[in-house]
Amino acid sequence: MAGSRVQLELSRVVQGSSRLGVLKGLGGTGHHSLDVPGCLLYTHLGTVPHLTQDTLHTLNNLPSVTQVTLSNIAEHQEVLEGFKDGFKTFAGLHDTVLYCSLHDPATVCPTGYTTNKELDGVAVFGVVEGGDILDERVRSARETAKRPVAGFCLDGLQSGSMDQALRTQLITAVTKELPEDKPRLLQGVGRPDEVVACVEAGVDLFESFFPFQVTERGCALCFSFDISPDPERAVLELNVEEDGAGDTQQNGDLNRGDQTQMTGFEINLKDKRYQDDFRPLVEGCGCYCCKNHQRAYLHHLLVTNELLAGVLLMIHNTAHYHGFFGALREALANDQLGLLKSRVLSDGGRQTEGKE
Numbered sequence: 001m002a003g004s005r006v007q008l009e010l011s012r013v014v015q016g017s018s019r020l021g022v023l024k025g026l027g028g029t030g031h032h033s034l035d036v037p038g039c040l041l042y043t044h045l046g047t048v049p050h051l052t053q054d055t056l057h058t059l060n061n062l063p064s065v066t067q068v069t070l071s072n073i074a075e076h077q078e079v080l081e082g083f084k085d086g087f088k089t090f091a092g093l094h095d096t097v098l099y100c101s102l103h104d105p106a107t108v109c110p111t112g113y114t115t116n117k118e119l120d121g122v123a124v125f126g127v128v129e130g131g132d133i134l135d136e137r138v139r140s141a142r143e144t145a146k147r148p149v150a151g152f153c154l155d156g157l158q159s160g161s162m163d164q165a166l167r168t169q170l171i172t173a174v175t176k177e178l179p180e181d182k183p184r185l186l187q188g189v190g191r192p193d194e195v196v197a198c199v200e201a202g203v204d205l206f207e208s209f210f211p212f213q214v215t216e217r218g219c220a221l222c223f224s225f226d227i228s229p230d231p232e233r234a235v236l237e238l239n240v241e242e243d244g245a246g247d248t249q250q251n252g253d254l255n256r257g258d259q260t261q262m263t264g265f266e267i268n269l270k271d272k273r274y275q276d277d278f279r280p281l282v283e284g285c286g287c288y289c290c291k292n293h294q295r296a297y298l299h300h301l302l303v304t305n306e307l308l309a310g311v312l313l314m315i316h317n318t319a320h321y322h323g324f325f326g327a328l329r330e331a332l333a334n335d336q337l338g339l340l341k342s343r344v345l346s347d348g349g350r351q352t353e354g355k356e
Helices: 070-075 077-083 134-145 164-175 192-201 210-216 231-243 288-292 295-303 308-333 337-348
Strands: 007-014 018-026 032-036 065-069 097-101 125-128 151-154 184-186 219-221 266-268
Touching: 007 308, 018 192, 018 308, 065 070, 070 077, 070 097, 125 134, 134 151, 134 164, 164 192, 192 308, 192 337, 210 219, 210 308, 219 308, 288 308, 295 308, 308 337
Parallel strands: 065 097, 125 151, 151 184
Antiparallel strands: 007 018, 018 032, 219 266
């Protein structure tokens, strides 16, 4: 995401911290932009897991910035040097901007882990460290803010490394020390409830690895972020909550300490109760999977170990997750962040499983 033209234009700052705007001047030509709060497009060596480029681009409103892992690219350095046409062409990427992170956010990385793999390039985002010590975080932020960087990466605050209350306290203190006209990217946080809390604390950008983790569990994202003023829909959701009150334990809870475990924002389609459930994954979802297939079919694909299961789940989970970020921006624009937050957190952050 290199370039001296990178500029964050804020249109609103809600309650002193939550920021709405556009990150402009991205890429070699400076013609790309990214709405904030927003997220990057998570990939494995330039490819979204389970999806071809053609399949990926059937989805709407994809981020213009693709995340790749620097250490993985370094492992293919000799091949890339022989190829000579650059990584984007090698990976079949076209109209996108690359953001190179040091580690893969979907895998567990030991605290303080470093690598001796190197790849020529320009450092763009300054990294703010400091662990869980407030004074060290503030000191790191102040020193990093003096550097000629285009933005800031908040590291060491990953899900599972600390509880949300402490994370919010640290981020709030850090963002006060950073210039307002440069973006703040938070590493290792992707669960919707944590995203909302971190946006409230002043974070602009996130890594979108969460849909991949959900897909690998054989699960589908199924949480509400609808904030449209529709009384009929509100009554429907109330009835659904009453009918499905006993299902929360079966579908897991927030599991705040472990990124590998199922969360309350997803449903486990391997469960036998979905073998005769002929509803889409999420009512009203416009993704290819929900428009053409039922929960029962996904259950069949999963229990028979068909590769198509991962493809369909990744299509839905990616679409649902990026739809959530769109709703988050809409909520900030219309002073409805509190309503969105209550939607996301209701029933442990999940739509209940009663008959609709």
